[in-house]
Amino acid sequence: MNLDLLSAFVIGILGAGHCVMMCGGITTMLTSALPANQTRQKPAVPEPVEVLPASAAKQADPLPRPSKTLLVLCYNIGRIASYSLIGAIIGFTGSFAARNAGMPLAGLRLIAGVFLILLGLYMGQWLMWLNRIEALGKGLWQRISPLSKKVIPVDTPAKALALGGLWGWLPCGLVYSTLTWSMASGSAISGAGIMLFFGLGTLPALVTMSFGQIKIKYLLTHKVFRKIMALLVILYGIYSLFVASRLVF
Numbered sequence: 001m002n003l004d005l006l007s008a009f010v011i012g013i014l015g016a017g018h019c020v021m022m023c024g025g026i027t028t029m030l031t032s033a034l035p036a037n038q039t040r041q042k043p044a045v046p047e048p049v050e051v052l053p054a055s056a057a058k059q060a061d062p063l064p065r066p067s068k069t070l071l072v073l074c075y076n077i078g079r080i081a082s083y084s085l086i087g088a089i090i091g092f093t094g095s096f097a098a099r100n101a102g103m104p105l106a107g108l109r110l111i112a113g114v115f116l117i118l119l120g121l122y123m124g125q126w127l128m129w130l131n132r133i134e135a136l137g138k139g140l141w142q143r144i145s146p147l148s149k150k151v152i153p154v155d156t157p158a159k160a161l162a163l164g165g166l167w168g169w170l171p172c173g174l175v176y177s178t179l180t181w182s183m184a185s186g187s188a189i190s191g192a193g194i195m196l197f198f199g200l201g202t203l204p205a206l207v208t209m210s211f212g213q214i215k216i217k218y219l220l221t222h223k224v225f226r227k228i229m230a231l232l233v234i235l236y237g238i239y240s241l242f243v244a245s246r247l248v249f
Contacts, residue, residue, distance in 0.1 A: 004185060005197040007236070008178055011116070012201020014233050015174040017226040018123055019202045020209050020217055022172055066157050072210045074160035075167075080199030082168020083175065084192040087182040091191015094183030106247035108184030113244050116237030119177035124230030130173030137171035144169050 012019075098105055121127035148166050151159040178198045182191030208216040219225055 002193075004181060004190070004194055007240075008181060008194045008198040009201040010236070011119075011174075011178055011233065012198040013204065014229045014236075015119075015123065015202065016205035017220040017222075017229060018172075018174050019205045020220045022170065022174075066155070066160075068210070070157055071154060071160040072207060074157040075154070075164035076199075076203060076206065078161040078164025078166075079168045080164075080196060080203075082165050083195040083199045086168070086175075087179065087195030087198075088188040088192035090179050090182045091185045091194070092188035094191070095186045104248065105184055105186050106244055108180070109244035110241060110248060112180040112184050113237050113241035115177040115180040116240055117234050118237075119173060120230045120232075120234030120237060122173050122177075122230075123233060124227045126230075130177065133176050134171040134173050137169075137176070141169060141171050 094108060095105065097103075098108055118127070118130055122130040144166055148163060151162045151166075154160050154163055175198075178195065182194045185191045185194055205216075205220055209220075
């Protein structure tokens with residue numbers, strides 16, 4: 001596997017605690033969207049005066065609701081698809097800008113390494129500079145977020161897919177830090193691949209959270225666990241800086 005793809009996947013896993021805090025609420029909403037009987041009624045129609053044949057009687061039965069598993073799957077597909085789209089955009093614009101500025105892509109990898117260190121400091125709540133980076137995306141999010149009202153309640157796969165697609169644009173320091181790897185990837189395809197694998201790395205935390213695994217949530221959000229993960233991200237950022245500096249100098 002390409003080292004950049006593997007790195008993005010690992011960052012997604014290490015950021016599990018942050019993912020639960022940022023997106024845990026929306027995944028909980030997905031699983032609570034369905035009542036216990038798992039059915040939804042057809043729109044009311046006037047009661048017929050004649051006895052309906054058996055085939056018509058079957059059509060009047062309540063419609064089965066989509067399973068929670070299907071809704072969670074569709075939501076995450078939409079979310080990861082948005083990450084991949086953003087990664088493709090950043091990968092293309094980053095490589096284009098670097099070529100026009102005469103900057104080697106290895107120079108962008110130095111920036112990516114710095115952002116990994118900042119991400120670790122952010123996850124450990126030791127230095128919150130990434131909050132300023134998140135603020136850059138709030139203007140776009142304010143335009144996108146009202147669209148979510150059109151897909152709530154999330155009671156169909158299409159709505160879950162759309163909500164995930166919208167939620168992928170939520171300002172997030174973890175996502176933005178990983179996007180610096182897409183920026184340094186050199187192409188739209190590579191940038192999309194990096195964000196795809198990052199999204200896959202976030203899946204275990206969010207899927208277990210979706211099905212009410214309280215113990216898992218407690219572990220992922222525990223202060224000690226989050227600080228250990230933050231230290232690992234910082235160490236990986238330092239390693240990335242070392243590798244990138246050898247390519248540049």
